[in-house]
Amino acid sequence: MSCRPEATAIGQTFNAITYGTVAGADAALEVLGLGAERAAGMLRYRGSELKLDVLLPGLHNLENATAAALIGLELGLDTVTVETLIARFPGVARRFERIGVTASGIRVVDDYAHNGEKLRAAITTAQAGASRVLAVFQPHGFGPARFLRPELRELLPSLLRSEDRFCYAEIFYAGGTVARDISSRALAEDIGCAYAPDHAAVRAWVAREARPGDTVLIMGARDPELPRLAREVFAALK
Template sequence: MHNGKSHFFVGVGGSGMMPLAMILAGQGAKVSGSDRSLDSGRLPTKFDALKALGIGLFPQDGSGITSPDQTVIASAAVEATVPDMVRAAELGCARLTRAELNAWLFNAAQISIGIAGTSGKSTVTGMIAWILHSLGRDPTVMNGAVMKNFATPDAPFASALVGGNGIYVSEVDESDGSIALYSPHIAVLNNVSLDHKSLEELRQLFGDFAAKARTTVVNVGDAESAALAMALDRSRTTTFAVEADADLSARNLKPEAFACRFDLVTSDVTLPVRLAVPGRHNVANALAALGAVAATGIPLADAARAVEGFTGLRRRFELVGEANGVAVIDDFGHNPDKIGATLDTLHAFPGRVLALFQPHGYGPLKVMRRELVEMFVEKLAPDDLLVLPDPVYQGGTVSRDVTSADIVADIAASGRAARHIPDRAAAAAHLVAQARPGDRIVIMGARDDTLSLLATQMVDDLAARD
């Protein structure tokens, strides 16, 4: 794969780029990169971790690209005017997108497991990674989130595992259509709902992906996924569902504040399982992971015991801390399904929910406006409070047809408590000021790693209150 060339990642700190850089470096390739967050001094611990792996870091000014022998990897969102891209074009460097590189590694594996769906991809990937690792299968894993099972003081950003050549596990992205590049041996389809593309586009992308696999593991508890499953060969399809009939079914759910018990039911056996992560959605994620692992030949009972040891992902319903009787939770929720699942999990237990949702861009806000508003109106309790700062903006040209203020106005018109506070720090301060013992504050959003720092600061601010 490496062909003696060095690889330069433009945006090496990104959630999809960093694990790929880690995998290539772990396989012995020469890897370097740049990132605008590095240039601005944000998230220094992330870049320290990359340097500790032997990955060279440069300003995003073109200075790191010095030879036509370098392969330049950049996401499709990186503009051609970025100095690194200008320099790469001048030198005639080979260019790959993040997805093209990942698909090459994925498709070359002896066994490839691809995890698709609008929600839960990273969690299912992490669960599969932990099961395979704990059972001695030595997988290589590309995840978009830090897997807490593998994070250590020396490796705090464990979003990748570098294993042997046998099994490659990766979440696959539909948002840019790159899911079409992957040819999985085992495909997981977790769910299908509105996010970055229309439902018509998503049905085509997910359906084509599922049809390629030797074994497809499908959530028939999700209406859209169940409809796609109807077109698949039943002999090579494993179905799963929560509290519904399927090849793998979860029954008798018993939620806990930060865990969940259920019975894993098949035609042959019933196995008790206790997950160390909460929520009905995580039970569905566990069924997806168990179905995928079983397709590799691992006995289901062994996999079910192993998944109990999965400790979760960073920013997936992560309890950051508690102060003055108020818990602060950091969560990746950014589309209607993800946010709704988080709110459902919180509402399974007493206490107000004070939510800060930072939209992950103006484009997604426009696409999801109606669905976001309907979800918040349905899922927020009468005494909850929702605050929206302005969306993530990291440069470039963008249409601002729909703003956070528009979403808040629509929600408030339906009688739920919602406020638009443009500045994120001011929005967080407002929630801290409003919080009282027994409340849960949840910070939600994507494409912005500094949200975790905000959550930590809110715990400190709660502790400092009189």
């Protein structure tokens, strides 16, 4: 389990293995590289060293690979097998999924990020691979939008660089009797960013704002149309 104070306290009850880059972890992770397309690290555990070569960018993906490697070792796999399997893993849909790169170098990425920590991971990973990021976030419900509003009002301005751009897409509504008493327009006003009332407006905003070399990051959960939106954005930029 991740070597954070709250996780460590829980883990003591279950004799869990802690891992991470912090001192005191049972399994120590040394970050060797965080690039635009991949991540690398050295895992040291019980006298063994494993080179983790991950075909996905971002510290969070390297940490996830560390957890997977430790599970493999605990199940009896040898270090060479674990290293080989980690290096072959291509990732899964909507977890910093690269949709494509245009001829002018605009990269479009689709990600399931839907809360503060996941937005932080996705945006910082995108920033590591581009000097400018266009980030679109569609909240996944009215309740989550209300709950996350104070956190994101503080987080996003501190996270985004001066050249980055952010757009709130309208909140996903799946039907039912939920109170529709908040809009992404208000969330956008909180931080002075763009607002898109629908997916067509998202495509139009990206088309206006995108420059060669940018990374366009589409984020959100629940809405089954988000993968299509990411692909339509890419098609519009080609």
